[in-house]
Amino acid sequence: MTSSIQEILNKYPNAGHDSLIPILQQVQEHMGYLSEESVVEVGKYLNMPTSKIFGVATFYNQFRFNAPGKFHVQVCRGTACHVLGSATVLNEIEKNLKIKAGQTTKDKMFSLEVVACIGACGLAPVISINGEFHAKVTSETIKTIFDSYRNREVVS
């Protein structure tokens, strides 16, 4: 893992602080999240305290600090979804999975992310699990949806 972060860093010789965001993006693309070790390493490379990097990274919604679960859940909080109750949907999902947005369940099965409009407003409120869209989600359907993924896990 470390060496691959090194590979990313090698692409930025003499990098200054302005390279931070692109580096973090690449690290996340590569690992699926920003691990603590990777942040420490980027900090050493850019000569920047980890607290500063953490501060910058938490400013943007796109960065995650937990390894994604087997099923990565994205809840759309765009305008259309919001109007049709995505706040409640998010709430219910958080309750169902017993995690908050940005976290991963203990068994590493689900991770939860809030995203801005995913371009499926007609299906609002919509969530996407590993790229599969679930339309017009309600409190009632949430349990069924997530149980179906849990069962998939058992079968496979």
Add this chain to the structure above:
Amino acid sequence: MNLTIEVNNNKLSAQKGDTILDVLSRNGMGVPTLCHMKGLFPTGSCRMCVVEVEGRKNLVTACSEPVNDGMKIMTHSSRVIESRKTIVELLLSNHPDDCLYCERNGNCELQKLSEDLNIRERRISGQKNNYRLDVSSASIVRDPAKCILCGRCVRVCDEIEGVSAIEFVGRGSKTFIDTSFNHGLNLSSCVNCGQCIMVCPTGALKEKSHIAETKDNLSDPNKTVIIQYAPSISVTLAEEFGFKPGQNIIGIMNAALRRIGFDYVFDTSFSADLTIMEEASELVHRVKNGGKLPMVTSCCPGWVKFAEEFHQDMIDNLSTCKSPQQMMGAIIKSYFAQSEGIDPEKIYSVSVMPCTAKKFEQQREEMTQNGISDVDAVLTTRELARLIRLHGIDIHKLEPEIADSTLGTRSSAGKIFGASGGVMEAAVRTAHYLITGKEMVKFQVRGVRGLEGRKEAKVQIGELEVGVAVVSGLKNASMLMDEIRNGRDDIHFIEVMACPGGCINGGGQPIGADEEAIKARMTTLYDIDEKDAIKVSHKNPYIVELYDKFLGKPLGHKSHELLHTHYQKREVK
């Protein structure tokens, strides 16, 4: 270039490059500020300092706006006051409102702003956040719920200390201040200096209190409770009781400590003398035997942890001497306990320090003897004031007393430890004697005195020209260490203090002191030195006796066991 500006219809002269705030402060015309920090670049983020400038549509921030010739400014128009008021009301809207229970009750900038702006009702109610207390650190407690995001702690930690343990995390209304990966201060790079507490306007940052355990032991009849106080305490404690800065109330403090019930009252300046005996000997030893140079002082626990984290290649440059607090602790539970026939396990050893990092130092595993810790509790100057009040003692009515002689008598070299440069000067005085066998003709080493962040001097000791450097504020320390790494070799001895100006401005001192106050504290220390008969540690008769009766000689076997230590490399996350 001289400019003239008009403030509330008064003509004031100004210099090019001044900010509006500079001119106002020089003329005793206040506007409230929150994010502003003297000496640091203005961020203009809190907008408390807004004023009206003729010809400008929007209000401007006085702290960051440079003056122009002929500028017309209104600092207290209704529009300005309304807008300041709204800012404070918004800050209050999600504040916990538990002033009665708050450490900073009566000494809180938010309280003061709301009083000054005559805020009498809650117009805006916001959602309270539920951030958790961070009690992970041995020294500092953080309460993000009370934080108003002025950013001063973040800046001091970064720009003065070069530590950057804390940062703004998150965005918008969810922003708060935290360590990386929300780990808590304990696991962060925090060196416990407490400078963040000193700049915090509210109760969001405070020391971890040791008052309760001290009280418990004071009321335990089986415990001998001993107190020591650092050199600077006697010149800062007075401010907590309304005296003007720089008053030395050592005698009254001794009396107060006895009223509280401490069985013995000792002066850490005594063990500062002891530190000098060991440290000057170590310096001479290194110089004579080709040891690692420059030697760097180790009495500041903030600096020690900082070096363990960020200057690992220089760890061998650190003096192996424990700090005066720890030396005193070790001597109390060995020499003193033996000579008084007290079981060291029955001694509860408390120290009063200008410092929060001393709380961390006290619990370091290296600071023990046979499983007994050298020092058991550390109170800041502020906590001592609280303890005195808790006991209903009116210090204005006390007659001065002297400390207990054995470990309470000092030279003035031990006393000046409290100011940046003091350790250096004290060590030079004794090193001179050790090398040449003679005292210095003039004891003052003027070049290392003063509040500047970096001071250097050359001192002639016999044949030897010794280069010395003194830095305070850890960012300054890092810059000096870089110069050494890059090959500077004209410096033999370096003193580092984490807090700007040294312990007189430590993170445990009374809050709200300005530069004048700190100067006054320093002046008092050097006045004491001026007037004292014994100006060198090696002439302190009780130090001489301690070596005769117990320790043998500096750097001897006993000293190594009790007074010296080692350091550990620490991974920074």
